[in-house]
Amino acid sequence: MTISTTVNGKAVTLNAEPDSPLLWAIREELGLTGTKFGCGIAACGACTVHVNGEPARSCSLPVSEVAGKSITTIEGIKGSDGTLHAVQKAWIAAQVPQCGYCQSGQIMAAVALIEKTGKPSDDQIDEAMTNICRCGTYPRIRKAIHAATGQAATAVEGAA
Ligand code: FES
Ligand code: FES
Structure with missing residues (x-):
């Protein structure tokens, strides 16, 4: 069809x-x-x-x-200036990816979460970000989501 x-x-x-x-x-x-x-x-x-x-x-x-x-x-995601989306920029700054395989899915989940919540809390991030990362980049994902939304990283997030 x-x-x-x-x-x-x-x-x-x-x-x-x-x-x-x-x-x-x-x-x-x-x-x-x-x-x-x-x-x-x-x-x-x-x-x-x-x-x-x-x-x-x-x-x-x-x-x-x-x-x-x-x-x-x-x-298809991009920032208001036509270049990288703020989440992608935060991902690069926080050096989130390791092998990288899960990361486009992680970024898409993060963008959707931010569009829905604005500045997601740790609890909202934990609840929404159910994508699996075999390399264990979860602390950096949290850190990058906070950075992309103008929130300071917590001590735990800064650990990885
Ligand atoms: S490939 Fe779709 S959820 Fe794993
Ligand atoms: S960066 Fe390797 S699976 Fe997530």
Whole structure:
């Protein structure tokens, strides 16, 4: 079937089986490979994108469900000046990534959290950031989220 949707602000028509995961369309059909495949069962968050502004795990979202919706991938976020998003800048400054595999999903989850809450507290970060990082970058993720929202890092966050 063909599915009309919007990806990173551009109208696109996807040709896919209705139950095919959105992740395949993003990576294989559109060639947007910043979104990663990890577990395939909505557990790790490596495949996180935004659907109508909400974080979604694209490995487990049938492409038929995004018809008429607006999808944003890691390639589609940017700052008001057209360069890197404030979260990406904070990620670089805090040297968050290690192997990097989970990081586009982490950034997409963080951007969605900040857009929803403004200045998320530690509890809000812990509750919302359920993406898995096998390298254990969680303290730096917290630090970068605080930095991106103009909040000072706590002692714990500054530890890693
Ligand atoms: S690959 Fe989608 S949640 Fe792990
Ligand atoms: S940076 Fe390696 S899995 Fe997160």
